[in-house]
Amino acid sequence: MAAATTAENKKKVEVFDTEEDLAVSLAKYTADLSDKFSKERGAFSVVLSGGSLIKSLRKLLEPPYIDRIEWSKWHVFWVDERVVPKDHEDSNYKLAYDGFLSKIPILPGNVYAINDALSAEGAADDYETCLKHLININVVDLSAASGFPKFDLMLLGMGPDGHVASLFPGHPLLKENEKWVTFIKDSPKPPPERITFTFPVINSSAYIALVVAGAGKAGAVQTALKEGQNSDKLPVQEVSPEGELTWFLDKGAASKL
Numbered sequence: 001m002a003a004a005t006t007a008e009n010k011k012k013v014e015v016f017d018t019e020e021d022l023a024v025s026l027a028k029y030t031a032d033l034s035d036k037f038s039k040e041r042g043a044f045s046v047v048l049s050g051g052s053l054i055k056s057l058r059k060l061l062e063p064p065y066i067d068r069i070e071w072s073k074w075h076v077f078w079v080d081e082r083v084v085p086k087d088h089e090d091s092n093y094k095l096a097y098d099g100f101l102s103k104i105p106i107l108p109g110n111v112y113a114i115n116d117a118l119s120a121e122g123a124a125d126d127y128e129t130c131l132k133h134l135i136n137i138n139v140v141d142l143s144a145a146s147g148f149p150k151f152d153l154m155l156l157g158m159g160p161d162g163h164v165a166s167l168f169p170g171h172p173l174l175k176e177n178e179k180w181v182t183f184i185k186d187s188p189k190p191p192p193e194r195i196t197f198t199f200p201v202i203n204s205s206a207y208i209a210l211v212v213a214g215a216g217k218a219g220a221v222q223t224a225l226k227e228g229q230n231s232d233k234l235p236v237q238e239v240s241p242e243g244e245l246t247w248f249l250d251k252g253a254a255s256k257l
């Protein structure tokens with residue numbers, strides 16, 4: 001494993017020989033933050049993305065983590081969700097439930113799925129209302145700096161085109177700076193209707209892990225991490241949290257660095 005920390009606001013890049021090694025390190029990183037926030041705040045707010053990220057969380061399901069983590073302190077959210085029923089193959093909730101949440105002793109009331117009975121607009125508003133309530137009862141922090149929700153940990157994936165959450169290259173939603181949760185009806189990646197956290201919410205996080213594996217994503221990783229400015233920024237380049245950003249890359253994803 002090779003690691004590099006840059007001066008540029010607490011950004012760390014870790015490169016692992018294999019995705020298996022990446023998953024081992026991601027489990028320790030997540031478990032350590034779970035310990036920290038469970039002790040400090042009495043709650044741990046974790047935001048999941050969909051896609052390949054869920055498989056990379058598999059080591060948390062094994063000893064020592066499965067027995068050590070205070071799962072009752074976990075509160076789980078989604079950075080984006082597809083507007084489909086929760087039992088649909090495209091649902092990020094279903095992906096996370098089948099591959100991760102159903103295998104940990106988390107309290108069902110601490111899993112905040114979107115309301116799949118609503119339209120895209122309705123589901124985004126409803127999720128924002130839910131977050132406001134959870135801030136009022138101190139389950140989720142509010143950033144004093146930005147006035148947006150401050151999650152303890154966001155576990156983000158990235159698409160080969162450099163998209164994060166459901167924030168796609170060149171889309172006007174990249175510039176949304178008032179709403180906490182918004183919706184998209186013309187996602188270039190199916191399904192077209194989704195809800196997503198906005199960049200001000202993503203960037204208010206205390207910790208973000210950007211988890212990227214596979215040579216198919218090497219081009220976007222290269223664009224995101226190479227020196228110098230490029231005019232057309234990829235969505236992933238807008239990820240710049242108040243707290244710490246750590247890239248977890250396997251050799252394939254890092255192959256053009």
Ligand SMILES: O=C1O[C@H](COP(=O)(O)O)[C@@H](O)[C@H](O)[C@H]1O
Nearest residue numbers: 049050051052053157158159165
């Ligand atoms: O559509 C989505 O794609 C991204 C990336 O997925 P991956 O399978 O290439 O890792 C994911 O992070 C996002 O949550 C999801 O809705």
